[in-house]
Amino acid sequence: MSNMELSEQELIRRASLQKLRDLGINPYPANEFKNNVTANQILTTFNSEIPNLQEVVFAGRLMSQRIMGKASFGELQDETGRIQIYVTRDEICPGEDKTLYNEVFKKLFDIGDIIGVKGYVFITQMGETTIHVKELVLLSKSIRPLPVVKEKEGKTFDAFTDPEQRYRQRYLDLIVNPHVKEVFLKRTKMINQMREMFNERGYIEVETPILQPIPGGAAARPFMTHHNALNIQLYLRVANELYLKRLIVGGFEGVYEFSKDFRNEGMDRTHNPEFTVMEIYxxxxxxxxxxxxxxxxIERVALALNGKTSIPVGDKEIDFKRPFKRITMFEAIREYTGFDISEMDENALRDVCQKIGVxxxxxxxxxxxxxxxxxxxxEGHYIQPTFITDYPVEMSPLCKKHRSNPELTERFELIVNGKELCNAYSELNDPIDQLDRFQEQLRLSEKGDNEAMFIDMDFVRALEYGMPPTSGMGIGIDRLTMLMTNSVSIQDVLLFPQMKPEKRAEEDPAEKYLELGIPAEWVEVLMKMGYKKVSQLKDVKPGKLFNDLCGFNKKNQLGLLNPVANDVSNWLN
RNA sequence: GACUCUGUAGCUCAGCUGGUAGAGCAAUUGACUCUUAAUCAAUGGGUCGAGGGUUCGAUUCCCUCCGGGGUCACCA
Structure with a gap:
């Protein structure tokens, strides 16, 4: 990158970087830094009466600096939080040479730098637990200014809020918005809780293919890709259900997978093209x-994350205390539409749709x-966790028919806050029925339903060998995280949500300019002046361009030798 | 995909009916040995998302495009 594309503050930081090197300070040292304490440990365990923590070694990012002549305060941030540091000139520079304080700490260190300190913990007159610094070392120089977010009495000033930047540059978001990290810590804790519970019961965590020749297990538009060596079409999985059930056939009696699935569909507050599902059989x-x-x-997860079963979600309070309400789909429809559809055929159902405006x-x-x-x-009416059971057979091609009604299946969904969270079946293990259902899906597909399922004949073959009666359940991890962290958007629970790629303005490569006989140093200048493509130079008058170049050189103090007017007109020919 | 709002300094935002831009924080220089949104003084920093049009003149009005947000559609 040429220097002309950098902002004033970036140039200043690069200059500081060079000055540090000139002083013999490596801005990116290689050696281990043996820190022995975290910010949170200091804040929670320091006792001024003993006092403990009199030899701490701490590393973190410099987030603020308050310089008052020969003494300074600053804040260092590590993974656990922020701790104040107190630095005095004569303590970090005991000898005659005060460079480390006057130059390095006061001028060459910037907000965002990663530094290490040694010293002891004390409490200031203002009552703030603070590290009194005796030694100071630079661990990594930051050459791009951080958004500066300030806070007082719980009020945030100049918060870094632009959603685009927050999602594109999540690292920045995580540095300056501490609450963001909480969401992701909870997400991990949640997954750990689930994994722990499954392992306690002896279920086996497995990995199944992401690249699948047949995208089975759910009806959704898949991403397609191509394998060169085999010269075959492959799909990114839309679900892993059929593979996990093959493992049940194979003799595993409890298997689960936290699975990244991919669906080539719209994006919005609750949909990302790649998302995480936990499936267990x-x-x-x-x-x-x-x-x-x-x-x-779910109750266990809620308790582990929030210490109680009841959680605020938007303006509602959702209680995950067992047991959840259970209601069949027909009852639910009767409850909210007044129609009993349990005996209706297709035409009668169309009438109902007509009447109620569906x-x-x-x-x-x-x-x-x-x-x-x-x-x-x-669906939207069920705010508190509710199991909707006994779905019609047409909607559930992988689910066993209901033991007491062949029109229905032994399926439930868990609805929370008006949205589907889990989906589960008594799994269909009758291979002949399974093939019939697949073929029915194929007919639907030919009728124009582009979400109907593909047929996986190997899966049918597996069932033919015999699968024990099995129940399976899938739960959307992103949506569960949204509920548990009271997040309104899936982007807030994904570290790196899908975004359109950033586009830079089109520009010609430098070679094209060089071909015209323009010296390299002036190519940069032309680009900076807005001539991003050689074609833009076509209609420019040589005299004007000559003047502009000289003027730009002078204004920006580039120190270049001005070109000769004749040369400039030669470039344009 | 449709509608709508939006893009101005490193960050958060002003900028009336068109006259090439302002504030706070951040930065730079200076003062200050217990501050905490530190304070005080001075200074610099912007192709106002990109391209085109109307105009003597566009950050402002119009069109197209590129990002982003919201609502809707799609997502069994």
Whole structure:
């Protein structure tokens, strides 16, 4: 990058970097820095009466500096928080040479630098726990200014809030917005809790293919890719369900996977093209058992994260205390529309849609119509955790038929805050029924439903060898995190949410300018002046360009030797 | 994809009906040995997202494009 593209503050920091090197200070030292304490440890364990922590070694990022002549305060931030430091000239520079304080600490250190200190902990007159610094060392120089966020009495000033920058440059967001880190710590804690619970029960964590020849297990548009050596089309998985069930066939009796899935669909507050799902399959269980299991898991997570089962979400309070409400889909529809659809055929369902104002078209079968009614009229009403059970068979091609009604399946979804959180089945293990259902999906697909499933014949073959009765459950980890952290957007619970790539203005490579006989140093100047492409030079008058170049050189004090007017007109020919 | 709001200094934002831009913090220089949004004084910093149009003149009005937010559609 040429210096002309840098801001004033960046130039100053690069100059500081050079001055540090000139003073014999390596701005990026290689050696280990043996810190022995964190900010949080100091803040929570220091006792001024003993006193303890009299030989601390601490490393962190300099977040503020308050210089008062021969003494200074600053704040260092590590992973656990911020701690104030107190630096005096004569203590870090005991001899005659005061350079380390006057030059290095006061002038060459900037907000954002990573530094290490040695000293002892004390409490200032203002009551702030502080490290009294006796030694100071630069660990990494920051040459790009950080947004400076200030805070007093809980009020934040100049908060760094631009969503675009926060998501694109998450590292910045994490540095200056401490609450952001909390969300991701909770996310990890949540996953750890779940993993712990599954492991306690002896279930096995497994990994299954992300690149799949048949994107099965869910009806969604997949991302496609190509394998060169095999010369085949591959898909990024939309689900891992069929692979986990193959493992149940293979004799594992409890398997789970935290799975990144990919769906080539729209993006919004609750959808990211890649997202995380936890799926678990347990042999010899049914969906009733799985409801109990799911309740236990979610209650446990809520307690671990927040110490209580009840959590604020938006302007509501959601309580994850067991047991959750259970209601069948038909009852739910009756509750919110007044219609009993349990005996209705496709045409009767269309009438109902008409009457209650639910849009539909002719590609929709019975299952899709019912789902549409539920989605439009019921789902949003269930704020507290509610299991919706017994979905129509058409909507659930991988789910076992209901033990008491072949029109229905043994399926439940957990709805929280009006949105689906979990999906679970008594898994279909009848291979002949499974193939029929796949073929029915194919017919739907031919009818125009582009979300119907692909047929995975190897999966059917696996079932033919025999799969024990099994219950499986999938839960959206991103959405669970949103609930548990009261986040409104999926982007707030993903460290690096998908964004459109940043685009830089188009510009010609330097060679194109050099070909015209323009010296390299003037190419940079032309670019900076706005001539990003050689074609832009076409209609420029040589005299004007000559004047502009000289003027730019002078104004910006580039110190270049001005070109000769004749040369400039030669460039333009 | 549609509608709508939005893009001005490193950050947060002003900028009326068109006359090439302001503030606070940050930065630079100086003063200050217990400050904490430190304080005080001075100084510098901007192709006002990109391109085109109207105009004597555009950050401002119009069009196109590129980012981003929100709402809706899509997401069994």
């Amino acid at each position: 347990v042999a010899y269980k049914d969906y009733n058992w799985m409801m109990d299991f799911t309740e236990e898991m 849009e539909f078209d002719n590609t929709m079968g019975k299952g899709k119509l019912i789902d549409e009614i539920f989605g439009e009229k019921c």
